[in-house]
Amino acid sequence: MKKTSFAVALIAALTAAPAFAAPSGTMYKDPHCGCCDAWAKHMQDNGFKIDSKIDAQMSQTKDKLGVPGSLRSCHTAKIGNYLFEGHVPADLVIKVLRDKPAIAGLAVPGMPLGSPGMEGPTRQPYQVLTFDRQGRTTVYAQR
Incomplete structure (x- = not known):
């Protein structure tokens, strides 16, 4: 196969790939938190379906x-x-x-101003961290 034929085939395959379909998820939140709902709205505005579960035992849920x-x-x-x-x-x-990285998830510790759901007149820089099942972290992004 010539290089140009391969490049054309690759471009065709990439442009024919289906768009990302954002799945649904479950958000566990304290019954007294309002910014959680603002984050869920941010996610919904970006195509996610977020089911909100009120949880008065958040520490135990996070442990689990x-x-x-x-x-x-x-x-x-x-x-x-x-x-x-x-x-x-x-x-x-x-x-x-x-x-699909080999991580357990992403975290934005605390509640930094300017992050999704915490918008307002001021903004503070923050890090988005990866974490694994052993609790190890790395910086994934700076915002």
């Missing part, structure tokens, strides 16, 4: 799911085979679901 203590925020979502802790941007959730 395997969210490391140092990464915890106000809500935890399970989407596909991954966990998303806190105000993780939808584009990074999509990237993880597409790329």
Whole structure:
């Protein structure tokens, strides 16, 4: 096969690939948290179907799911085979679901201003971290 034929075939295959279909997920949240609902709306605005579960025992739920203590925020979502802790941007959730890295999930520890669901007049830079089942973390993105 000539190089040009291969390139044409590759371009055709890539452009014919189906668009990413964002799956549904479940968000566990404290009954008194409003920013969790704002994050769920951000996800829904980006094509996700998020089922919200009120949970008055969030610490136990996070323990059961395997969210490391140092990464915890106000809500935890399970989407596909991954966990998303806190105000993780939808584009990074999509990237993880597409790329399927060998991680347990992504986390935005705390509640940084300017992250999805925490929008307002000020914005602070924050990191999105990966975590695995052993609790090891790496920086996935800077926002």
